[in-house]
Amino acid sequence: MSKVILDKKNELFEKRMAIKIENFIDGQFLPDPVDPQIGQIESYNPSNGEINALLPNSNVNDVNLAANAALNAFEKY
Amino acid sequence: MSKRQNILNKIADIIEINIDELAKLESEDQGKPFWQSKQIEIPRCVQNFRHFANSLQYQSDDSIIEPETGLINYIVRKPVGVIGIITPWNLPLYLLTFKLAPAIAFGNTVVAKPSELTSVTAHRLCSIFNDAGLPNGVINMVFGFGETVGEAIVKHPSIKSISFTGSTMTGGRIAQQAAPFFKRLSLEMGGKNAALIFDDINLETELMQIAKSVYFNSGQICLSTSRILVHENIYKEFVDKFIQISKNFIIGDPFDNDTKIGPMISKDHLAKVLKYIELAGKTAKITYLEPKLIQESNKNGYFCGIAIITDVKLDSPLMMEEIFGPVVCIVPFNNDQEVIRMANSTSYGLSATIWTNSLDRMLKISPELDAGTVWGNCWLMRNLNMPFGGHKNSGLGQESTKDSREFYTKKKTICIALKNSN
Numbered sequence: 001m002s003k004v005i006l007d008k009k010n011e012l013f014e015k016r017m018a019i020k021i022e023n024f025i026d027g028q029f030l031p032d033p034v035d036p037q038i039g040q041i042e043s044y045n046p047s048n049g050e051i052n053a054l055l056p057n058s059n060v061n062d063v064n065l066a067a068n069a070a071l072n073a074f075e076k077y
Numbered sequence: 078m079s080k081r082q083n084i085l086n087k088i089a090d091i092i093e094i095n096i097d098e099l100a101k102l103e104s105e106d107q108g109k110p111f112w113q114s115k116q117i118e119i120p121r122c123v124q125n126f127r128h129f130a131n132s133l134q135y136q137s138d139d140s141i142i143e144p145e146t147g148l149i150n151y152i153v154r155k156p157v158g159v160i161g162i163i164t165p166w167n168l169p170l171y172l173l174t175f176k177l178a179p180a181i182a183f184g185n186t187v188v189a190k191p192s193e194l195t196s197v198t199a200h201r202l203c204s205i206f207n208d209a210g211l212p213n214g215v216i217n218m219v220f221g222f223g224e225t226v227g228e229a230i231v232k233h234p235s236i237k238s239i240s241f242t243g244s245t246m247t248g249g250r251i252a253q254q255a256a257p258f259f260k261r262l263s264l265e266m267g268g269k270n271a272a273l274i275f276d277d278i279n280l281e282t283e284l285m286q287i288a289k290s291v292y293f294n295s296g297q298i299c300l301s302t303s304r305i306l307v308h309e310n311i312y313k314e315f316v317d318k319f320i321q322i323s324k325n326f327i328i329g330d331p332f333d334n335d336t337k338i339g340p341m342i343s344k345d346h347l348a349k350v351l352k353y354i355e356l357a358g359k360t361a362k363i364t365y366l367e368p369k370l371i372q373e374s375n376k377n378g379y380f381c382g383i384a385i386i387t388d389v390k391l392d393s394p395l396m397m398e399e400i401f402g403p404v405v406c407i408v409p410f411n412n413d414q415e416v417i418r419m420a421n422s423t424s425y426g427l428s429a430t431i432w433t434n435s436l437d438r439m440l441k442i443s444p445e446l447d448a449g450t451v452w453g454n455c456w457l458m459r460n461l462n463m464p465f466g467g468h469k470n471s472g473l474g475q476e477s478t479k480d481s482r483e484f485y486t487k488k489k490t491i492c493i494a495l496k497n498s499n
Contacts, residue, residue, distance in 0.1 A: 016105075021196050021220050024203035027213030033221075041193050041221065046108030046340040047330050049377030053106065053197050058221035063188065063229035066217035070159040070186040071235055073214030077081075077186060 018042075019053040023062055026069035034061035085130035085182055087209035092174075093123045095205070099170065099198055104331040106197040107169055108339040108379070109294055111332050122174040128461050129182040132478045138488070147495045154486040156184030157261065161230040161239045163223070163251075164199075166192035166342050167297045167401075173199055176240045177216060179481040187216045188236060190226045192243075194342055223247060231255050238484065241265070242299075245399075245425075245470045252473070263484050264473040265299065265466065267399040268427030271420040272302040273442070275433035276310040283432055283454070284322050290430060290456040292326045292383070295338045296403045299471070300428045300450075300457060304396060305407040306416050312409040316387055319407065320364050323383050326403070328368035330375050340379040341402060347379040350402035353395060354384045357404075361389035397423050413442060421447045426468030430456050449475070 021043075022029040033056035045052040056062070092099065099122075100114035109118075140151035160180045164173045173191055180187050191199035199218060206216055219226050227247075231239055231254045238261035241251055245266040255262055272287055290302040307315045329336035341347040357363040366383040384404040389395050396406050410416040420429055428450040433439055443451040449467045452458065459465065466475035474484060 019197055019200070021200045023220060024200070024206075024216075024218040025214075026217065027207060027211075029203070043106065043194060043196060044343065045105050045378075046342055047105075047378040048375050049344075049379070053200075055193055055196055055220040057225070058219045059225045060229035062219045062221070063226060063233060066188040066219050067159060067233050067235050069214035069217050070188050073212060074156070074158055074186045077181075077184060077212060077215055 018051045021053050021055040023056055023058060023066070025062070025066045026073070032056070033058045034065065035059060079134075081182060081184065082130045082133055084209055084211050085126045085178065088205060088211065089123045089126035089130070091205045091208055092119065092126070092202075096120065096123075099201060102197045102201055103170055103195075104339075106195045107166065108331055108342065110336045110339055112334070113294070114331075118168060118171045121171050124461075125171075125174040125178040128478070129178040129481070133182055136482060147497065148492055149495065150490060150492045152488050153491055154183075154482075154488045157485060157487050158185060158237045159235055160185045160187050160485065161233070161236040162187055162189040163227050163230065163239065163241045163243065164189070164191050165243045166194040167294060167299075169195040170198040170202065172242050174202070175476070176242075179476075179485050180240070181211075181215055183482065183485040185238075185485055186214060188230055188233075189216065189218045190221065190223070190230055191218065193220065193222055196220050227251075228254060231260075232258075234258065237261065239263070240484070248473075261484060262473055263466075263476065265476070266427075266471050267401075267425055268299045268301070268467065268471050269304060269397065269399055269423040269425040270300060270302050270428045270430070270448070271304045271306055271446075272430045272432065273416050273420060273446075274305060274307040274311070274315060275431075275435070275438065276308040277434045278432045279434070280311070280315065280318055284318055285325075286454075286456060287430075287432065288319065288322050288326065291405045292323070292338050292403050293457070295328075295341065295381070296405075297342065297401050298457075299467075301401070302430060302456070303400060303405055304420075305405060306410050306419055307407060308416075309409040309411055312407075316385075316407055320385055323366060323385060326383065327370060328380055328382070328403075329370045330372060330378075333370075333372075335370070338403065340375075341381050342379070344379055346401070347381055350381050350400060350404060353398075353400045353402075353404060354381075356393075357384060357386045357389070357395055360393060361395060361406075362387045391419065391422065399425070413438070417442060417445045421445075424470045427471035428452065428467075430454075 041055040043053040103114040138152035240263040242265040248264040464475035
């Protein structure tokens with residue numbers, strides 16, 4: 001998704017919306033971490049200081065989900 | 078096994094088809110020049126998967142037959158189980174795939190945490206796993222901070238091995254946390270790498286390579302040259318010419334074709350590098366090259382100029398601590414014994430480069446350097462079949478076709494007695 005805006009010099013440039021990063025567990029992208037209330041992490045584009053991506057502020061509960069998925073997958077892989 | 082091989086090759090193929098997109102994402106996320114992502118780093122991701130996929134069929138193990146005692150001994154290998162993979166922000170997709178590829182090639186499954194500073198290409202890679210038909214749950218990614226997600230991975234009782242690339246300080250914390258669980262550890266950490274410049278080299282032809290070893294990726298590589306030790310006979314000439322050639326390393330926007338090096342990864346990291354530059358201003362002599370071609374659109378970027386430091390004490394933090402930016406110290410030496418001692422004087426031991434036309438000197442000095450990789454008249458040449466890993470505080474363990482196999486499998490000896498045929 002992108003948004004076209006005009007800057008002070010009236011030059012057109014495209015400003016991309018921040019990418020929403022989602023945990024990838026058991027082959028699925030999970031829209032929210034186990035505890036979404038903890039919030040998101042901002043990741044910046046170092047060449048201009050703008051927000052480039054938003055990450056889930058995951059914790060041990062997400063790791064537990066992932067580890068269980070990995071354990072189950074290991075049996076069959 | 079050949080099903081796994083097919084999937085890994087499919088992953089490689091899909092990455093290859095999407096090189097442009099992945100390179101763009103990597104450069105927007107990390108700040109490195111687009112040409113670098115497109116021509117060097119993303120192609121190496123392809124190579125990582127292909128290499129480990131295709132080396133599987135050529136591997137074998139020892140067996141010993143003892144006719145007198147009537148015993149057959151052989152080795153059986155199994156995957157370890159769930160591997161925890163924690164990767165850094167400097168070469169994001171390249172370093173992540175270098176661990177993912179062998180982990181799953183050998184039948185393990187994975188919980189990975191890429192750096193929270195650069196998670197975009199890792200996230201994109203996940204849809205490639207689905208497209209390639211990697212079974213659900215074989216690779217899982219949890220995004221977040223090291224203190225929460227990373228620590229949870231290290232301490233999880235079902236995650237049996239941890240493969241980490243990052244700072245020595247974090248590596249130490251991981252080793253402490255993993256110790257009570259007797260987890261396998263592969264730790265690839267920092268460096269304070271020396272380039273040894275002898276007076277028989279042709280400066281005209283070699284200087285650019287030496288400079289690249291300092292500035293590539295804006296000096297944000299564990300293998301970056303950060304100390305240049307120059308024979309006193311050519312010291313002054315070297316410093317002058319090095320400063321001149323450094324002006325070629327144009328700092329700018331990743332998508333500008335003239336850009337050779339990009340910004341620092343973050344505000345925090347820029348502040349850290351600038352502190353060292355400030356220290357150099359107070360305690361040594363510094364030549365600082367300002368970034369000149371920063372556009373209006375980059376004014377809020379984390380750009381750092383080039384700092385060339387001379388007249389610095391050998392035990393200064395500038396000579397001992399990893400700075401991880403476009404900052405280099407250049408000091409003279411007089412003889413072989415002295416330069417070897419200087420090269421080995423830090424707590425790190427990741428890599429070193431020797432620049433000389435003398436074969437004798439090259440062969441004599443290279444084994445004396447306390448480093449996991451010593452490059453002669455080159456830098457960053459990597460053959461995946463050769464062991465890679467640091468000495469001292471730079472690393473624990475090695476990675477390569479053979480070494481990665483050792484880390485990502487567990488072996489057992491089967492010893493069977495044959496019945497007497499009399």
